[in-house]
Amino acid sequence: MLTGPEGSAVGGRVRLVLADDEALLRRGLRVLLEASGRIEVVAEAGDGAELLTAVGRHAPDVVLVDVQMPGMDGLTALRVLCARPDAPAAAVLTTFDLDEYVATALEFGVQGFLLKDAEPDVLIRSVLDLAAGGAVLDPRITARLLPRLRVASGQRRDVERVRSLTTRERQVLELLADGSSNAAIGDQLGLTEATVKSYVSTVLSKLGAQNRVQAALIAQRAVGVDG
Structure with missing residues (x-):
């Protein structure tokens, strides 16, 4: 060992x-x-x-x-x-x-x-x-x-929450939803890891998500409705 x-x-x-x-x-x-x-x-x-x-x-x-x-x-x-x-x-x-x-x-x-x-x-x-x-x-x-969690009223809330994000926050959410770490998101967007950490915290707060997996599911549900 x-x-x-x-x-x-x-x-x-x-x-x-x-x-x-x-x-x-x-x-x-x-x-x-x-x-x-x-x-x-x-x-x-x-x-x-x-x-x-x-x-x-x-x-x-x-x-x-x-x-x-x-x-x-x-x-x-x-x-x-x-x-x-x-x-x-x-x-x-x-x-x-x-x-x-x-x-x-x-x-x-x-x-x-x-x-x-x-x-x-x-x-x-x-x-x-x-x-x-x-x-x-x-x-x-x-x-x-997704089918289990797909409730119409919940989907509408998800869409509104995602729409409330800034362009940069949506970019962070998209990469987060793909499972990217903070370091990987920073590399993709040209941001420091500390800045990404701040964005992730803001995104989670705006979406009402407790963690990254919840945020990813919210994003995927919203895309299913909003395109």
């Missing part, structure tokens, strides 16, 4: 905790992610309680969490974890059949939803993007989420 005594990463690798009750799946994901040379799985957890313990011990940059686990489930653990001021970036690992936990996880502040059968390069890129402050949402999940 390439971590220091307090769980700090060695060689600039992203520190990751995997939480899933299927040991075989955890092992497979670990091999896949660590093969990139840019990710170090510092701990594995089989339930929510083990996840919280692992996060406290290793201070990871990112956690990937299966919601449906025995004992303390992933959703309960995420509620506790995301409420912490020093919480790592968190993404839900799920199967294609989404459950009702999605909206709740968004409210907690989860930054991403990934399918367990995603291509290896997609999973690796997603972990790196999460560590850099981005949001990740598998397109197949988006296709399932």
